Amino acid sequence: DMGLGKTVQTIAFTTPIEQTAPHLIIGPTNVIYNWQKEIKKFTKRKKTIVYGGSNREKILPEISKSNYIITSYGILKNDIDLLKNIPFQAIFIDEAQHIKNPRTQISKAVKQLNSTFKIAMTGTPIENYIQDLWNIFDFVMPDYLGKLSQFENDIKDGRKEQLKTKIKPFILRREKREVLDSL
Numbered sequence: 776d777m778g779l780g781k782t783v784q785t786i787a788f789t790t791p792i793e794q795t796a797p798h799l800i801i802g803p804t805n806v807i808y809n810w811q812k813e814i815k816k817f818t819k820r821k822k823t824i825v826y827g828g829s830n831r832e833k834i835l836p837e838i839s840k841s842n843y844i845i846t847s848y849g850i851l852k853n854d855i856d857l858l859k860n861i862p863f864q865a866i867f868i869d870e871a872q873h874i875k876n877p878r879t880q881i882s883k884a885v886k887q888l889n890s891t892f893k894i895a896m897t898g899t900p901i902e903n904y905i906q907d908l909w910n911i912f913d914f915v916m917p918d919y920l921g922k923l924s925q926f927e928n929d930i931k932d933g934r935k936e937q938l939k940t941k942i943k944p945f946i947l948r949r950e951k952r953e954v955l956d957s958l
Contacts, residue, residue, distance in 0.1 A: 781869070781896045782809065782810060782813045782869075783813060783817065785800075785867055785894070785896070786814055786817050786818060787817070789843075789865065790817075790818055790821075792864070792865075794842060794864055795864055796839070796861075796862045796863055796864040797838060797839065797841045797842060797843060797844050797861075797863055797864065798842065798843050798844070798863065798864055798865045798866075798867065799843075799844050799845075799846070799858075799863040799865070799866045799867070799888065799890070800843060800844070800845045800846075800866075800867045800868075800869065801845075801846055801847070801848060801851055801866070801867070801868045801869065801885065802845075802847065802848070802868070802869035802870055803847060803848060803869075803870050803873060804827075804847040804849065806869055806870065807825055807827070807845045807846065807847055808825065810843075810845045810869070811823055811825050811845055814843050814845075818842075821842040821843060822840065822841045822842050822843070823841065823842065823843040823844075823845065824837055824838065824841045824843070824844050824845070825845045825846070826838070826844050826845065826846040826850060826854075826858075827846060827847060827850050831850065831854070832857070835857060838861060839861070844863075846858075848873050848874075848881045848885075849881075851881070851884050851885065851888075852880045852881045852884045855884040855887055858888065859884075859887040859888060859889060860889070861889060862889050862890070863888065863889060863890040864890065864892065865890055865892040865893070865894070866885075866888055866890045866892070866893045866894075867893075867894050867895075867896065868885060868893075868894070868895050868896065868914070869896050869897075870896070870897055871895035871896055871897035871911050871914075872897045872907065872911075874895075874910055874911060874914060875904075875906075875907035875910055875911070876906075876907075876910065877906070877909075877910045877913065877923060882910060882914075885914055886913070886914055886917075893914060893915045894915065895911045895914060895915050897911065905930055906923065906926070906927065908942070909923055909926045910923075912942070912945075915945075916945075919941070920938065920941065920942075926938070
């Protein structure tokens with residue numbers, strides 16, 4: 776559900792980590808400035824850069840000196856040749872349903888990024904097809920659910936319960952009614 780505090784939880788999770796490289800946050804354009812505002816609000820000493828705009832190449836030298844880099848899926852797709860060579864400590868993709876189709880440029884770009892720690896956040900992990908979920912998992916943990924063709928065969932052959940068992944430990948499902956008092 777929306778409004779459950781995913782942004783704040785992510786900030787709280789990353790704040791105590793001793794950083795050796797910046798954290799990269801990718802989301803749709805309409806949420807990147809909210810990320811910037813929330814990071815500034817809760818971590819006043821952390822340097823945050825929104826990587827975007829027409830002169831964004833000038834920002835590149837500042838990336839390694841920053842704690843958080845925030846960008847949009849569109850900018851990532853356009854600048855993947857520049858961003859894929861930067862080592863990030865962690866990558867967080869917000870509204871991860873934007874990478875649902877493994878054949879899109881955005882999905883291919885996000886999978887080229889360099890980090891050993893990745894989290895995908897979405898309220899709609901399956902928007903149209905069960906393969907949407909496979910692709911999100913393939914970004915976070917490549918090959919965990921096998922190749923796409925194997926995953927599709929597992930679905931077709933009725934091995935849904937086995938897949939559900941594999942997926943369940945990695946999905947945090949909360950609803951507003953469960954956490955409203957905490958928010």
